[in-house]
Amino acid sequence: xxxxxxxxxxxxxxxxxxxxxxxxxxxxxxxxxxxxxxxxxxxxxxxxxxxxxxxxxxxxxxxxxxxxxxxxxxxxxxxxxxxxxxxxxxxxxxxxxxxxxxxxxxxxxxxxxxxxxxxxxxxxxxxxxxxxxxxxxxxxxxxxxxxxxxxxxxxxxxxxxxxxxxxxxxxxxxxxxxxxxxxxxxxxxxxxxxxxxxxxxxxxxxxxxxxxxxxxxxxxxxxxxxxxxxxxxxxxxxxxxxxxxxxxxxxxxxxxxxxxxxxxxxxxxxxxxxxxxxxxxxxxxxxxxxxxxxxxxxxxxxxxxxxxxxxxxxxxxxxxxxxxxxxxxxxxxxxxxxxxxxxxxxxxxxxxxxxxxxxxxxxxxxxxxxxxxxxxxxxxxxxxxxxxxxxxxxxxxxxxxxxxxxxxxxxxxxxxxxxxxxxxxxxxxxxxxxxxxxxxxxxxxxxxxxxxxxxxxxxxxxxxxxxxxxxxxxxxxxxxxxxxxxxxxxxxxx
Numbered sequence: 001x002x003x004x005x006x007x008x009x010x011x012x013x014x015x016x017x018x019x020x021x022x023x024x025x026x027x028x029x030x031x032x033x034x035x036x037x038x039x040x041x042x043x044x045x046x047x048x049x050x051x052x053x054x055x056x057x058x059x060x061x062x063x064x065x066x067x068x069x070x071x072x073x074x075x076x077x078x079x080x081x082x083x084x085x086x087x088x089x090x091x092x093x094x095x096x097x098x099x100x101x102x103x104x105x106x107x108x109x110x111x112x113x114x115x116x117x118x119x120x121x122x123x124x125x126x127x128x129x130x131x132x133x134x135x136x137x138x139x140x141x142x143x144x145x146x147x148x149x150x151x152x153x154x155x156x157x158x159x160x161x162x163x164x165x166x167x168x169x170x171x172x173x174x175x176x177x178x179x180x181x182x183x184x185x186x187x188x189x190x191x192x193x194x195x196x197x198x199x200x201x202x203x204x205x206x207x208x209x210x211x212x213x214x215x216x217x218x219x220x221x222x223x224x225x226x227x228x229x230x231x232x233x234x235x236x237x238x239x240x241x242x243x244x245x246x247x248x249x250x251x252x253x254x255x256x257x258x259x260x261x262x263x264x265x266x267x268x269x270x271x272x273x274x275x276x277x278x279x280x281x282x283x284x285x286x287x288x289x290x291x292x293x294x295x296x297x298x299x300x301x302x303x304x305x306x307x308x309x310x311x312x313x314x315x316x317x318x319x320x321x322x323x324x325x326x327x328x329x330x331x332x333x334x335x336x337x338x339x340x341x342x343x344x345x346x347x348x349x350x351x352x353x354x355x356x357x358x359x360x361x362x363x364x365x366x367x368x369x370x371x372x373x374x375x376x377x378x379x380x381x382x383x384x385x386x387x388x389x390x391x392x393x394x395x396x397x398x399x400x401x402x403x404x405x406x407x408x409x410x411x412x413x414x415x416x417x418x419x420x421x422x423x424x425x426x427x428x429x430x431x432x433x434x435x436x437x438x439x440x441x442x443x444x445x446x447x448x449x450x451x452x453x454x455x456x457x458x459x460x461x462x463x464x465x466x467x468x469x470x471x472x473x474x475x476x477x478x479x480x481x482x483x484x485x486x487x488x489x490x491x492x493x494x
Contacts (some may be wrong), residue, residue, distance in 0.1 A: 045447050046479040049472045051103060053092040058099040063087055081453070082442055091118025094466050094473060096450065104445070105465075107477055108452035112271060112303045112417070112464040115331030116377045123334055126373035127366065134365045139358065145368035152375050153340065156313055161326060163348040165341040166363030170302040170329030173339040174265070176357070177325045180343060181263030181296045184350035189257040191290070192265040193273075242279035249286055253293060261295040263325075268315025271303040274460030275412055275419025283319040296347065299323035302339075303417065306331040307378055308467060310388025310415030318414070334374050338367040383467035391415040394463070394474045401478070405485050407432055418463040419454065420481075431459035436488065443484035449477050 061069070066087055080086075087099040094117060096104045106118070116123065130145070137143055150164040167173050178190055253261070266283060270276040287297045304315030305328045312318050314326070324347060329339035351357060361367075378384060395411065395418055402408045409423030422432035422440070437459055444451055452462035461481075465473075 046476055046483060048103065048105070048448055049470075049476055051092070051095050053095065055090040055092070055097040055101070058089045058101070060089075060099075063099060082445060086445075086450075093117040093120070094469055102448070104448050104450045105473055105477060106450050107463050107465045107469075108450055109464055109466045110335055111330070111452065112308070112462075113330040114335050114466050115306055115308070116334050116374055116381070116383060117466045117468045118335075120334065120373075120377055122377050123370055123373040126369045127336070130366050130369035136361070136364045136366070138360055139363065143365050143368075145365050145372065146363040149363070149368040149372050152372060154342065156375075157326065157342055158322060160344040160346075161323075161342050163343050163345055165343075165348075165357070165359075166367070167339045167341065167359050168337050168361050168367075169339050170300075170327065172359070172362075173302070173327040173329055173341050174298075174300065176341050177265075177298050177327050177343075178263070179355070179357075180325055180341070180347050180351045181298065183354040184296055184347045185260065185262045185294050187258065187260045187262040187294060189261045190263050190265065191252065191257065191261060191295075193270070242282045242285075245279060245282055246285050246289075249289060253289060257293075259293065261290065261293045263296040263298055264290040265298045265300055267300045267302075268304045268318060269309070269414065269417060271417070271462070271464075272454050274421060274455035275417055275462060277412060277414070278319070283316075284321050287321050287323075296324035297321070298325045298327065300327050302327060302329045303331075303464070306374075307384030308387055308416050308464070310384060310391050313384060332374065333367060333370050336367060336370040338371055378467070381468065386469070387415040387467045390469055390471055390474060391418070393471055394418065394478070397474065397478045398463075398481075401482060401485065404482075405489070407485070407488070413463075416463075416465055416467055416469065420461040420463065421455065422459050422461065431455070431457040434458055437461075439491070440484045440488050443487055444480055447480045447483060449480040451477075451481075 086104075088096055089099050090097045091106070091114075094106055096106045096118065098104070106114070109115070134143065139146075146166065150166075153164055154162045165176060167176060181190060182188060264286065266286070268283070290297055299314070299316040299321075301314055301316070305313070305326075307313050308331065309315055309318060316323050316326070325341060325343045327339070327341050332338050332340060391414070394416075395413060398411045398418065398420060401420075402411045406425050407422055408420060409426060409429055410419070410421040412419050412421075422437050424430045424432055434457065437453070441451070441453065441461070452464065454460045454462045463477075465477075
């Protein structure tokens with residue numbers, strides 16, 4: 001076991017759970033403060049695709065005041081990208097505008113959240129109509145929108161996944177799924193991949209992740225053996241990786257949990273860990289092993305759901321499995337705080353026998369109006385099909401960069417969920433140092449492209465644009481990324 005794969009596995013394992021600002025915008029009508037100058041270097045900047053939207057002029061807090069308030073009154077946990085964090089002002093479809101009027105192509109969609117585009121007119125209109133009609137009422141009273149939405153959402157899932165619980169965030173959804181699993185199984189232990197960052201199932205679960213038993217290192221199902229990924233592995237090696245991880249999974253069940261378990265969480269593709277895909281057949285066998293122990297299988301579709309993967313509406317469908325519980329958030333509301341848990345009638349009854357579940361804001365009229373509009377837009381604008389077509393187009397273009405640059409160790413993903421893993425070199429496959437990845441990230445931003453980060457060492461660029469993205473915008477994004485890599489290689493040479 002060598003290279004980045006071995007390095008990654010030494011830090012990852014299965015665990016049990018018990019109780020300078022760039023000027024990248026186009027010029028706009030007589031607005032002198034808009035410019036298109038870059039300070040990121042002397043290279044010719046790739047030309048942005050046109051945008052016919054004119055944002056409002058920013059007239060709120062000064063940037064220096066924002067930084068001051070943030071330091072004094074907001075969480076000290078560092079989460080912002082870039083030494084000088086972006087102060088965003090307005091969004092339009094796949095574009096974002098900052099306080100100085102700079103335009104950016106958003107290829108991270110608010111951490112895989114803005115599914116149908118910023119401020120989509122149909123979603124906006126639905127929210128505005130409901131805003132003037134009824135903001136809120138709890139589930140002690142009925143309103144038609146929650147019933148309409150539950151019917152629409154359940155129709156998109158196979159039998160017997162037909163009972164919908166509406167909540168406000170992915171964290172709440174996964175917490176509720178754990179309660180369901182424990183109520184139905186009469187067991188406690190939940191299996192998930194750890195540590196946080198390898199597989200995130202709701203931020204609130206992080207409280208469970210310290211001082212608990214875990215396996216010896218080496219149990220994250222990452223098929224990226226050596227310098228390649230599942231996409232390019234020989235079939236025999238794929239099968240070998242799957243068999244290896246199934247054996248480790250069996251060891252977890254035999255040595256680290258009780259004879260009966262409550263359940264198993266799995267993302268169909270691991271998002272925060274850098275768009276890691278399982279070896280083919282792993283998830284199906286893992287589900288069977290969990291059910292043999294009396295546990296339920298939970299598919300975390302927070303990032304992979306709602307057509308983003310292109311070939312299927314739900315990520316679990318790509319593995320030919322049927323979970324017992326599905327959790328979803330992010331793209332469900334296009335950025336509106338909304339989430340859901342969908343399960344079977346039997347599991348839902350098990351929960352209600354053990355506790356009275358009540359959520360004050362879950363399924364409120366505003367959320368349901370937005371959620372319904374999002375589902376309609378995905379269908380009417382064929383966004384799942386667009387994810388498949390444009391995502392495949394982008395994956396093939398990015399794969400050429402893997403062949404062109406020594407520091408691009410892997411390009412992987414499905415649909416509009418893609419990871420680009422950066423390495424020192426393809427022979428060692430060691431992660432590219434964080435400061436070098438930071439510089440490439442910054443150079444992309446200077447040229448007008450916003451992308452995400454992931455992986456245990458933050459060495460993987462995450463690409464997950466809104467599902468309305470077009471091929472010309474992909475061409476621009478790939479050319480920006482290529483230019484950033486060229487600049488980096490030139491810095492290296494010096």
